[in-house]
Every structure is written in C-alpha cells, then in structure tokens.
Amino acid sequence: MEISNLLVYLSERSPRLFFIFDLNEDRFIYMNPSCMTFFGLASIDIRSRLLLHMVHPEDRRYVLFKLRECIDGNTVSDVECRIQRSDNERWLSTTPYLLNENGQHLLIGIAEDVTNYKEIAEVLNNHNSKKNAILNILAHDLAGPIGAIGNISDLLAKGARRFEDPSIDRYIALIDRITKKSLKLIRDFLNQEFLETADVQLVKKRVELVSKISLAGQEYFDMQDGLQITFSCRSSKERIFAEIDEDKFMQVINNLISNSLKFTPKNGSIDVYLTESKKQVLITVADNGIGIPKKYHTTLFEKFTNARRSGLNGEQSTGLGMSIIKTIIEWHKGKIWFDSEENKGTKFYIELPKV
Incomplete structure (x- = not known):
C-alpha cells in the first residue's frame, strides 16, 4: 500500500x-x-x-x-x-x-x-488550590502564636534578670531558640513551595477565572471565623476567560491573599474583583489593612527588597514573594501594580491580556 x-x-x-x-x-x-x-x-x-x-x-x-x-x-x-x-x-x-x-x-x-482529561484536571487543580489555601492558613495560624511566644520570651528575659538565676536564663534562651527555629521552618517551607512552583515551565491553557479565583477565595472564606476577616469575590461577568498556567497563576492569587492576611487586622476585609474589557482582564485584590509605607513603594517587587516586614502576628518574609509574583505575571505577558496608603489598606492590580 x-x-x-x-x-x-x-x-x-x-x-x-x-x-x-x-x-x-x-x-x-x-x-x-x-x-x-x-x-x-x-x-x-x-x-x-x-x-x-x-x-x-x-x-x-x-x-x-x-x-x-x-x-x-x-x-x-x-x-x-x-x-x-x-x-x-x-x-x-x-x-x-x-x-x-x-x-x-x-x-x-x-x-x-478531552472531556475526561478536563474533568480529571479540574479535580486535581481544585485539590491543589485547597492545599495552597490550607498551607497559607496553617502558616498564618502557626506563625502568629509562635511569634507571640518569642516576644513574650523577650519580655521574660528582661524581667528575670533581677533573679540572677542561670536556670531561668537557660530556659528562656531555649524558648527563644525553639520559636526562632519553628518560624524559620515555616518560612522556608512556604518559600520553597513557592519557588518550586515558579521554577517550572509555563503550560498555558484557556481557563475560566471567576470560578477558579472564587474557589481559592472560598477556601479562605470557610476558615474566616477563626481569622475574623471578611472575604468577598465578585466579577463584572459570570464567566471570564484568559490563557494562563493555572498552577502558577493561582499561586500568585494565593500569595496575594496570604499577604493581605498578614497585614489586615481582625474585623478587616479582603476583596477580590474581576472585570473584563475587550482586550484585558483586570483582577484586583484589595484589603483595608495597615498599608505599605511610601518609602517601600519603589522597591516592593525587587528581590530581597528592604520592603519585607513581619506580619501583624509575627509572620516573617524573605522578600522574595513579590519578586516571584511579578515574574510570573510578566511570563503571562501581564502587568502588576498597586496602590497603598498607610492605615488605609492596599490594592494590587493584575492585568492579563485576553487571547
């Protein structure tokens, strides 16, 4: 033949x-x-x-x-x-x-x-989104109390000096070492998770963003009683599509929400809003937290920036997160910027091109 x-x-x-x-x-x-x-x-x-x-x-x-x-x-x-x-x-x-x-x-x-593949991928991505949310919430919940223990040990050390008891000093030093080691372990784990996600080649697919981001927000919303922070996720249309690498892009959304958690006090709010124009999709992640000081605005997206700060409950940061976020958005041929004012909150904007 x-x-x-x-x-x-x-x-x-x-x-x-x-x-x-x-x-x-x-x-x-x-x-x-x-x-x-x-x-x-x-x-x-x-x-x-x-x-x-x-x-x-x-x-x-x-x-x-x-x-x-x-x-x-x-x-x-x-x-x-x-x-x-x-x-x-x-x-x-x-x-x-x-x-x-x-x-x-x-x-x-x-x-x-590819219907069956899409359904399987949907389940896996939903589990991945839940995993990321749990990791961030867990880190937030653990880092806060451990950071508080470290601060209390500092106060104990100052108050115990008058006793001149070496055993008390050893116990306080032990508490200090354990808390610092625990905080470093949590921080290193999250940073490594984020870096490994960022260090994989982009695999872009056409994804419906409203449901994906709503799901990510819902993971935090389900835990908001403990956090005492109000979440909302809204959009200008019921469905909004963009070509993204779902794993990496959702890691960006999770990281931005996690950052808002660090710097938003109890009874605060975090709001995500999606809107679509003819050529772009705009995603806004806004909070009414403590804001970013003006002196850090120009360096926020740099590696190891001097803008890194501890969260309200002692959560630590290497300063790499925002640099990686910017890199991932640029890989998607998008832009990211922010508006912020101290004690009034912060808004991050992500603009993605449509097809």
Whole structure:
C-alpha cells in the first residue's frame, strides 16, 4: 500500500478526529468516521457555519481568533473549546495546519475529545488550590502564636534578670531558640513551595477565572471565623476567560491573599474583583489593612527588597514573594501594580491580556 493509503487507513480507524477543510470553497473535503460521529453528522456536505454554531457561544470568538492566526501563517496548537451537542457538552482540543499548494488553501486538522482529561484536571487543580489555601492558613495560624511566644520570651528575659538565676536564663534562651527555629521552618517551607512552583515551565491553557479565583477565595472564606476577616469575590461577568498556567497563576492569587492576611487586622476585609474589557482582564485584590509605607513603594517587587516586614502576628518574609509574583505575571505577558496608603489598606492590580 502507498503511504497515502496507509495514512487514510490509520485515520479511518483512529479514535481521534481528522478533517480537511477547503477555505476557498468553504466546505469539508474529508472527515474520518470519528469526526463525523463526534459531531453527529451523516455527511460531510456541510458549511463551516453549522459546526461553528455547535461551539459554545463563550468560546466562538476565541476559536475564530485562533483560526485567523492559523490562516495568517502562525503556529496554533491545542485550541480547546466546548462543543454543544443535543445530549451533552464535550471539550474538544484541535490542532490545525494550513496547506497552500497548487492554488488550494486547505485547513488540515487533528482533534481529540478531552472531556475526561478536563474533568480529571479540574479535580486535581481544585485539590491543589485547597492545599495552597490550607498551607497559607496553617502558616498564618502557626506563625502568629509562635511569634507571640518569642516576644513574650523577650519580655521574660528582661524581667528575670533581677533573679540572677542561670536556670531561668537557660530556659528562656531555649524558648527563644525553639520559636526562632519553628518560624524559620515555616518560612522556608512556604518559600520553597513557592519557588518550586515558579521554577517550572509555563503550560498555558484557556481557563475560566471567576470560578477558579472564587474557589481559592472560598477556601479562605470557610476558615474566616477563626481569622475574623471578611472575604468577598465578585466579577463584572459570570464567566471570564484568559490563557494562563493555572498552577502558577493561582499561586500568585494565593500569595496575594496570604499577604493581605498578614497585614489586615481582625474585623478587616479582603476583596477580590474581576472585570473584563475587550482586550484585558483586570483582577484586583484589595484589603483595608495597615498599608505599605511610601518609602517601600519603589522597591516592593525587587528581590530581597528592604520592603519585607513581619506580619501583624509575627509572620516573617524573605522578600522574595513579590519578586516571584511579578515574574510570573510578566511570563503571562501581564502587568502588576498597586496602590497603598498607610492605615488605609492596599490594592494590587493584575492585568492579563485576553487571547
């Protein structure tokens, strides 16, 4: 058999979807059986408009943009969208290729039903988000009391000098060493977790941000009775999409919320707000805490910045967090900035480009 016949033989038996579309005539000239079954077609004698109508309304603009990129000669891969069928909704991942030959303009594509993968990834990402929230809350809850113990030991040391008892001095020194070691352990663990997350290559996918950030906020909201801080997460639209590396970007959101926790007193509030314009998505993380002193504004995003401060309950910082946050946002071709005034709170703004 010739190679072309072998490829057709393989395509006809593959569970993946193969198609060839003639751009000049706006018609399909080939679909394998899996492709026709997926879309519920009895014939390939259809126009592209019919299939586009099956794409979820929220995904059509994205699909058309990616299609235009491919036609313009750009490399496009893993275009994910939801396909609405009469009985259910499925996720489809498509990689198209443009072939210009002998006056023909053909769009050759391979696609795969990734619904099961998306569902598994959703579960894993939800667990990961919960893990990050628990780590930050745990660090906050542990660092506060341990820091307070360290401060009390300092006061005890000053008051015990008049007793001139070496055993008391040894006990107080032991308390001091244990508290400092414990705080360092918590700090090193969180910093290492954040650094390892940041040091992995970006894997960007189109993600619905409102539900993801709401879930991350909800993890903190579920624990707010102990924190005595009010949380809210709102958006200008029910669904807002952006292409992000979900693990890294959610680590940024978790870190910003964690920072707000450190510097917001009891009965304070932390509010997350998402809004969408034609070309950008804007995420605001705002608190009414103690704010950032003016002298630290220009150096906040630098490595080992002098802007690092202990939290209200003694939580320590190496100053690396904000530098890594800025780096991750820039990897996403976005921007981050802030407004802050002492004793009035801080607002961080993250601007992400849409597709």
